[in-house]
Amino acid sequence: MSGGSGPRLLVVWCPDWPVVAAGTAAGTPPTAPAAVFSANRVVACSAVARRSGVRREMRRRDAQSRCPELVVHQHDPDRDARLFEPVAAVVEREAVGVEVVRPGIVAVPVAGAAGYFGGEDALAELLLDEVAARTGVECQIGIADGLFAAVLAARRSIVVEPGGAAGFLAPLSITELDQPGEDRGELVGVLQRLGLRTLGAFARLAERDVASRFPQDAILAHRLARGLSQRPALRRRMPPELTVTEIFETPLERVDEAAFVAKTLGERFVTGLARHGVACTRLSIAAMTEAGEQRVRVWRCAEPLTARAAADRVRWQCEGWLTARDSPSAGIVRLHLEPDEVVGGQALQLQLGAMGRDADAAERARRAVVRIQGVLGPDSVFRPLLDGGRGPADRVRLIPWDEPRVATAVEAPWPGGLPAPSPATVPQRPVPAVVGDGDGRVVGCTQRGDLSAPPATVAIGNDSLRAVLGWAGPWLHNPTLPASREHRAVARLQLVLDAAQDDDDGERAMLLAVTVGPEPQWTVEGVYD
Structure with missing residues (x-):
């Protein structure tokens, strides 16, 4: 079941719509360099900002260093959709079957409207004039077979001949698959590392090979690269319920x-x-x-x-x-x-x-x-997200199941962060422990990250003492915070413990944390397999 190239569509694209909508709401001049940010990264930026070197996914600090006069807006999908409604309404006045793809992009079937207005070029010119006159918004129009090709044609203001979608897409960069809201950045990165730089190179792969060697979302991307419709619709009558x-x-x-x-x-x-x-x-x-x-x-x-x-x-x-x-x-x-x-x-x-x-x-x-x-309710199901952080509990965050997976810089340097590997088991609540030196005194840690003595024994909860066979660390976390009980700095230590006398579990590797100061308190934060 291969499917066709999809219906012939006209796409009206308003460039940098999140920036346009944010500027309209805030009343900023349209000629000012501006960018919309989400989670401190650029979601969209104006043409003036791009000329200064600002790009999508760029950090806010980097963007402002390249363009100090950059106007910063926060991402607001509600605002984008609300302000785009007048544009969709203008298109609907001239053509039937209007479909909003996302705020900033609207698609219209070409067949009926083009015949009524005297051809595809005449329809495109009419819509350009009407949108500009009634809303004051600049837009570009593209026509092609299938939504994906039509959107890319609109970005280039061209009309692709019927049946020519695959040829039009072939020389384009593979990065075109990662459109806003599609979340295909990871797939595009894999394809680039494999040497597939264009949509045509990806399209030449056999569909069976793509299905067996890539994640499931790559099948849809492969169809798009070949100029086919996104997916076959379900051809049956829908029940009224x-x-x-x-x-x-x-x-x-x-x-x-x-x-x-x-x-x-x-x-x-x-x-x-x-x-x-x-x-x-x-x-x-x-x-x-x-x-x-x-x-x-x-x-x-x-x-x-x-x-x-x-x-x-x-x-x-x-x-x-x-x-x-x-x-x-x-x-x-x-x-x-x-x-x-x-x-x-x-x-x-x-x-x-x-x-x-x-x-x-x-x-x-x-x-x-x-x-x-x-x-x-939508907030009833969560999934784990590997996040950036120092401790093992900080590195896993639960997010609603259908929320976009936006993580902090996982691989960025985290002062005081633990080296790999991470513990296999992290207790839901820290387990108290006591770490002693060779003379039986409790081992502490200074503000400079120095242990008061080498650890020799560990007692976890009510268990018997275990000898320390080896240790690494400590790694200080938040050493500049006040040394109050609520905000005391923490140091983490990796230890390998000998087998307990009354237990045949064998050696165990553990991650322990201690509060810095005169009254050290030790807890177990993780266990290594």
Whole structure:
């Protein structure tokens, strides 16, 4: 099942939209160098800032050192979506079937509109003029077969001939796969290290080889590089219970009310889909006001919607409708969510058995997590994230299951951090211990990181003494903090202990921590296998 190249689409792209939206909200001059930051890294930057050397993923300190006059904005997806609604509305005035891909990008099927306005070039010129005249926003337009190729064509302001998507994509850099919101940076890095520098080089790999040697998301990326559609849609009639409708006795007129409703509707919508073993990739949101006005918007998604992602799109759309210049004359009394396009649970497994039984289990687990989120809420399921830090407990952070995996600099130097390997077992609560020297006195640690004596014995909890066979450290953490009991500096020590007399476990390697100062307190922070 290879699939086709996808429908012919016209894409309207507003360059650097997060920066444009942030500048509009803050009232900063459009000619000022500006960047939007999330977790202290550049999400988007203006053309003026790029000319000074600012780039995506750059740290804030580095960006400001290259461009001292840089205007700093914080990332706000709600703001981006709310301010993009007028642009989508202008496009919708001229063409039907408008789909918002993400704030800053809107796609339109070409077939009907191009015939009505006298061709693809005429349609593109009309939309360029209308968006600029009615919103004052600069945009670029591209036309190609399939959404991925059309987005890249819009970035270059070109029209790709029908059937020419693969040829257009072939010479482009492999980094084009890592579009904002796609989270393909790790995959792109692997492909580059393998010597695959262009989309064409990646596309020439056999699909079976990609399925067997790369992670599952590489299959979708491989289809995009070949100019094919993202995934085959599920070609069957959807049962009516997959739609979600909510009627409000009190009309929705405020943004905070819409945000509360969006979370509930998103969870109900995704839970209903999960019960039927499908997921939504194109969501239609329809609203009716107390005055009988109707608004409809379609959101296209690169990946199947989770409960949080569905709720975000409902919230963004409601905020856009309620705050736009041509907002409805009355509050919203009815919201209707309908899946315009769904995919099956195995839609990403493009060859039967290509990914083996592990992919089946992973997909079933994903759908189970979606069901749990639908019942208990989006913050009910967490996954571990390897993070930067000094101690073993600092290096693992729990984040909601569908949150983006944004970690601090894991490999960056951490003064006082532990050398590899990390302990295999970290107790949920530190276990008290006593470390003694050869004369039986408790070993302490000074503010300079010097032990009062070499450790000779260790007693953990109520266990008997064990002899110390070897040790390494100490590593000081926060040595400049005040030496109060709440903020005392900590030193960590790795020790290898001899077997206990009443235990046949053998030697044990452990990580211990001690508070710095005149009254040392030792605890066990980890055990090595």
